[in-house]
Amino acid sequence: MAADEPEVFACILRRREWLHTWLADHPGWKLVVDPGAGFARLFKVPARLCRTRGAHVAGRPVFDRRRYVLLCLTLAALDDGPAQTTLASLSKAVEEISASEEPAIARFDPASYSERRAFVEVLRYLTELGVLRLRDGDAERFAQSQEGDALYDVHDRLLSQLSSSPVPPAFAGEPSRLLEEHLPDTEEGVRQRSRFHVFRRLLEDPVVYYDELDPQAFDWLDHSRGFLYAVLERDVGLSVERRKEGLAAVDGEGELTDTRFPDGGSTVKHAALLLAEQLAQRARHGVEIAGTEEVVALIAALQADFGEPCRWSQEYSADGGEQLAAEALELLEGFGLVMRVQDGVRIRPAIARFRPTAPVATIGKKSLRALKSIQSQETP
Numbered sequence: 001m002a003a004d005e006p007e008v009f010a011c012i013l014r015r016r017e018w019l020h021t022w023l024a025d026h027p028g029w030k031l032v033v034d035p036g037a038g039f040a041r042l043f044k045v046p047a048r049l050c051r052t053r054g055a056h057v058a059g060r061p062v063f064d065r066r067r068y069v070l071l072c073l074t075l076a077a078l079d080d081g082p083a084q085t086t087l088a089s090l091s092k093a094v095e096e097i098s099a100s101e102e103p104a105i106a107r108f109d110p111a112s113y114s115e116r117r118a119f120v121e122v123l124r125y126l127t128e129l130g131v132l133r134l135r136d137g138d139a140e141r142f143a144q145s146q147e148g149d150a151l152y153d154v155h156d157r158l159l160s161q162l163s164s165s166p167v168p169p170a171f172a173g174e175p176s177r178l179l180e181e182h183l184p185d186t187e188e189g190v191r192q193r194s195r196f197h198v199f200r201r202l203l204e205d206p207v208v209y210y211d212e213l214d215p216q217a218f219d220w221l222d223h224s225r226g227f228l229y230a231v232l233e234r235d236v237g238l239s240v241e242r243r244k245e246g247l248a249a250v251d252g253e254g255e256l257t258d259t260r261f262p263d264g265g266s267t268v269k270h271a272a273l274l275l276a277e278q279l280a281q282r283a284r285h286g287v288e289i290a291g292t293e294e295v296v297a298l299i300a301a302l303q304a305d306f307g308e309p310c311r312w313s314q315e316y317s318a319d320g321g322e323q324l325a326a327e328a329l330e331l332l333e334g335f336g337l338v339m340r341v342q343d344g345v346r347i348r349p350a351i352a353r354f355r356p357t358a359p360v361a362t363i364g365k366k367s368l369r370a371l372k373s374i375q376s377q378e379t380p
Contacts, residue, residue, distance in 0.1 A: 004130075009038070022235060028181070028200075029043055029200075034161075037157040057124040057125050060121060061327070067121060070118055070122045071122045071125070073098055076097055080093075081093065111146070113144075116142060119143075120143040130158055131159050132152045132153070133153040133155065136150065166179060194216045201213075206334075207247075207248050207335070207336030208247045212246075237255070237256075238256070239252060245349040259334070267313040267324070272327075272329075274302045274306065275328050276351055277354050279337075281355065282347065283349075283351060283355075287347065288346060291343060292344050296325045298325075299324050299325040332345075
């Protein structure tokens with residue numbers, strides 16, 4: 001948005017033709033710049049679906065299914081509504097739309113606290129995107145007691161550009177068709193599809209493993225390495241690290257990174273860092289998969305040793321480490337350090353970066369005895 005970052009927006013305006021061509025040629029993305037409305041919108045089609053990168057608001061987990069449903073219903077209400085609206089009006093419109101749509105969509109119930117909380121998170125998300133601007137009022141009071149109200153301005157032109165799927169939702173028929181891209185079924189079409197896929201992966205993912213690429217994409221990468229590395233370094237400022245297992249496009253300046261790890265900024269990140277050290281130690285000794293119960297036990301042990309002195313959040317102390325383990329694993333998975341498998345996680349090669357070399361992060365004796373007890377019960 002021009003209002004949020006005027007210098008960046010001015011730079012985009014000056015270079016928009018070059019940016020449009022580069023993005024269309026390499027990752028196959030579309031850039032829309034609207035000087036009058038004051039926004040630039042990059043339509044990024046993902047190379048793969050990743051459940052760790054869903055919609056969310058600052059400080060809250062990724063949206064669950066219900067929040068996505070409410071997001072879609074809210075967008076429908078905004079599309080048919082005026083340029084200025086209130087929270088109460090939106091709530092009523094969402095309730096009416098949910099009652100008249102598919103039977104599989106549960107009706108929005110503003111009398112329920114969990115429903116109001118989810119709805120307010122959706123409004124916060126749209127506010128962060130710039131689609132809504134809070135002019136007056138307090139949405140949090142509505143979430144708490146249904147008594148509050150808020151007045152919003154609606155950015156109609158940005159709202160119309162919100163969906164980035166190649167197939168419009170109204171014509172997709174089913175979710176699996178939203179990301180279908182129509183490229184020619186020719187040799188050149190295969191090369192283009194492979195080029196888009198590799199560029200998207202290296203621009204979006206911290207780590208790209210060769211075994212995750214289909215044969216056509218790997219073949220294009222193998223024959224275009226020099227070109228690929230040069231373009232990413234010259235035009236994007238990313239240096240490509242090459243390893244036996246795959247590649248990483250490293251953002252040394254931190255200008256392109258939306259999430260940093262490790263940075264010690266939260267209980268989850270601290271726990272994930274310590275867990276990464278423990279999993280890296282196991283990988284060094286040939287362990288490829290860590291079971292879910294083992295990971296939860298590791299987190300519980302780390303909680304006992306580091307929780308109080310490091311002032312970890314008490315919200316994770318009630319369930320024996322299960323919730324903290326789930327969020328820590330989600331973070332590690334998002335950075336390509338582990339991969340979820342049935343009943344556990346596969347430890348990926350990039351986690352070796354977190355292998356302790358100086359004093360090894362150890363688990364205290366009290367926690368270690370508890371962990372050994374769990375492991376002995378699992379041993380046949």
